[in-house]
Amino acid sequence: MATVEQQFEWHSGKNRSAGVPDAIEFIDVYKSFGSNKVLQGLNMGLPEGMISMILGPSGTGKSVCIKHIVGLLYPDSGDVVVHGQSVPSLSDAELFEFRRQFGVLFQDGALFGSLNLYDNVAFPLRQHTEKGEEEIAEIVNRRLREVGLGDAGQKMPNELSGGMRKRAGFARALVLDPQIVLFDEPDSGLDPVRTALLCELIKEIHAENGGTYVVITHDIMSARRVAEYIAVLWRGRIVEAGLAQDLFDSENPFVKQFLSGESAGPLGME
Amino acid sequence: MVRSVAERAYLPARNLLEEIGDMMILTGRTIVSALRPPYPYGGEFVSQFLFVLKLCWFPLLISTLAICYAAPGLQAANFLTLFGALDRLGGIFILAAVREIGPAVTAVVLAGVAGTAITADLGARKIREELDALQVLGVDPVKNLVVPRFLALMVATGLFNVYAILFGIFGGLAAELVNHQPLGPFWTTFFENADTTDLWGSVVKCTVYGAIIAIICCYKGMTASGGAEGVGRAVNQAVVLAFLAVFAFNYVFTQMLLATHPEILVIK
Numbered sequence: 107m108a109t110v111e112q113q114f115e116w117h118s119g120k121n122r123s124a125g126v127p128d129a130i131e132f133i134d135v136y137k138s139f140g141s142n143k144v145l146q147g148l149n150m151g152l153p154e155g156m157i158s159m160i161l162g163p164s165g166t167g168k169s170v171c172i173k174h175i176v177g178l179l180y181p182d183s184g185d186v187v188v189h190g191q192s193v194p195s196l197s198d199a200e201l202f203e204f205r206r207q208f209g210v211l212f213q214d215g216a217l218f219g220s221l222n223l224y225d226n227v228a229f230p231l232r233q234h235t236e237k238g239e240e241e242i243a244e245i246v247n248r249r250l251r252e253v254g255l256g257d258a259g260q261k262m263p264n265e266l267s268g269g270m271r272k273r274a275g276f277a278r279a280l281v282l283d284p285q286i287v288l289f290d291e292p293d294s295g296l297d298p299v300r301t302a303l304l305c306e307l308i309k310e311i312h313a314e315n316g317g318t319y320v321v322i323t324h325d326i327m328s329a330r331r332v333a334e335y336i337a338v339l340w341r342g343r344i345v346e347a348g349l350a351q352d353l354f355d356s357e358n359p360f361v362k363q364f365l366s367g368e369s370a371g372p373l374g375m376e
Numbered sequence: 377m378v379r380s381v382a383e384r385a386y387l388p389a390r391n392l393l394e395e396i397g398d399m400m401i402l403t404g405r406t407i408v409s410a411l412r413p414p415y416p417y418g419g420e421f422v423s424q425f426l427f428v429l430k431l432c433w434f435p436l437l438i439s440t441l442a443i444c445y446a447a448p449g450l451q452a453a454n455f456l457t458l459f460g461a462l463d464r465l466g467g468i469f470i471l472a473a474v475r476e477i478g479p480a481v482t483a484v485v486l487a488g489v490a491g492t493a494i495t496a497d498l499g500a501r502k503i504r505e506e507l508d509a510l511q512v513l514g515v516d517p518v519k520n521l522v523v524p525r526f527l528a529l530m531v532a533t534g535l536f537n538v539y540a541i542l543f544g545i546f547g548g549l550a551a552e553l554v555n556h557q558p559l560g561p562f563w564t565t566f567f568e569n570a571d572t573t574d575l576w577g578s579v580v581k582c583t584v585y586g587a588i589i590a591i592i593c594c595y596k597g598m599t600a601s602g603g604a605e606g607v608g609r610a611v612n613q614a615v616v617l618a619f620l621a622v623f624a625f626n627y628v629f630t631q632m633l634l635a636t637h638p639e640i641l642v643i644k
Contacts, residue, residue: 173508176511176512178508178511178512198516202511202514202515202516203514205511205512205513205514206514208512210508210509210512212505212508212509213505214504214505216504216505216506216508216509217506217509218506218509218510219500219501219504219506229513230513230514233513233514233515234513234514
């Protein structure tokens with residue numbers, strides 16, 4: 107049984123500032139599921155207006171972070187602050203209102219199976235705005251064209267490939283012009299070419315619309331392509347965080363091993 | 377040894393109690409969400425109600441007809457023939473079909489047919505993260521998914537109970553005819569023993585069965601985890617728990633009804 111010191115031997119917790127205020131902050135967050143301790147005193151800030159990546163091995167709590175940001179999970183202790191607002195202290199009604207500033211792309215797109223693609227993308231507009239059907243059609247078609255699905259509006263989710271479902275989920279995530287867009291492993295289940303194309307799409311749309319993007323992945327190639335800011339998460343804590351180039355140049359043995367994909371280093375099969 | 381057995385028993389018992397607590401909370405949230413405006417669930421309520429009707433009308437017809445013909449019909453008729461009192465079969469059918477078998481078969485069929493479909497549907501949505509997506513898009517899954525299913529199952533079980541009672545009585549009539557008896561005495565003893573309390577008690581009980589089934593099946597669907605296998609497990613647990621809860625509630629309700637309405641204890 108490893109001691110706490112051994113467990114967090116490589117966690118320098120070094121946080122190189124990105125020079126802008128944080129849009130999202132995790133303050134000493136602990137979260138367990140039964141005996142499984144997922145987040146163990148997580149302190150992390152994700153800067154405003156940048157594409158940030160939370161990188162880390164599988165099962166290290168990356169998706170749990172996203173769920174904390176949007177209030178789908180609450181920390182056992184600690185706080186999650188978004189634009190100065192403490193998420194766990196929001197009431198249910200406040201939380202539903204608060205979530206309007208987010209767009210979330212779930213792992214498999216999470217499209218509603220009973221609605222076609224057009225209606226899936228139109229759903230947030232119909233739910234939250236007073237826009238007429240003509241205006242909705244204009245926005246939905248523009249978003250579908252942006253993600254390369256201009257002709258697929260009438261298709262049902264089960265008629266789409268994994269990549270198309272992700273792009274459709276991306277269109278739905280963007281349709282309310284959210285200030286923060288969260289991506290839960292956008293590259294999972296995609297071949298390398300489609301992963302590269304999706305990464306390009308994320309960069310293009312961020313350049314066009316701005317906002318804070320947070321991407322969760324364990325794919326280093328995606329990180330190299332997209333990330334402006336990187337936080338490396340392992341065993342529920344930040345190993346190191348900073349601007350992408352600083353992290354790729356890091357001398358921390360764990361960060362070095364993970365970002366270069368080497369087998370030799372602190373990270374084993376455990 | 378004792379400690380290990382205690383530990384093995386403690387965890388499942390604690391989990392079960394936690395689940396029951398969560399279901400109570402879900403029931404409270406569902407009732408509050410159903411009553412508090414806005415009411416966006418009208419369309420979903422109608423579609424769920426029609427879905428339950430479409431799925432259940434035929435299995436329920438066959439089940440009630442067959443069980444009432446066989447159990448209180450043929451079996452009780454054999455027994456009553458010993459005493460030359462086959463006309464009493466009508467009275468037995470108030471006890472059997474109206475008070476117990478009608479509601480019980482309705483609950484079993486609705487839990488098995490509609491309840492499992494609800495768990496599978498919500499479970500699959502949970503696994504595909506559709507429920508998380510709904511919440512992130514500012515849609516309350518309790519108000520938009522649980523409330524319409526809760527109301528649809530309550531209304532459907534209440535109405536189906538009357539339907540089950542009718543077909544149950546047909547089973548009794550068939551048993552009389554098989555025994556070459558006229559139907560007049562059957563109806564006489566039937567209406568002599570019938571009381572409005574029997575009918576409203578049966579409908580109220582069955583409506584609550586619908587609420588119990590809806591909450592258990594929605595809860596199990598919305599908390600499914602572990603992929604397709606997890607959905608299968610959730611469906612299995614939902615149907616078992618629904619049966620247990622319905623039969624436990626039946627005991628409590630029957631005791632209360634008999635205690636508060638002693639006149640229905642008297643067999644005429």
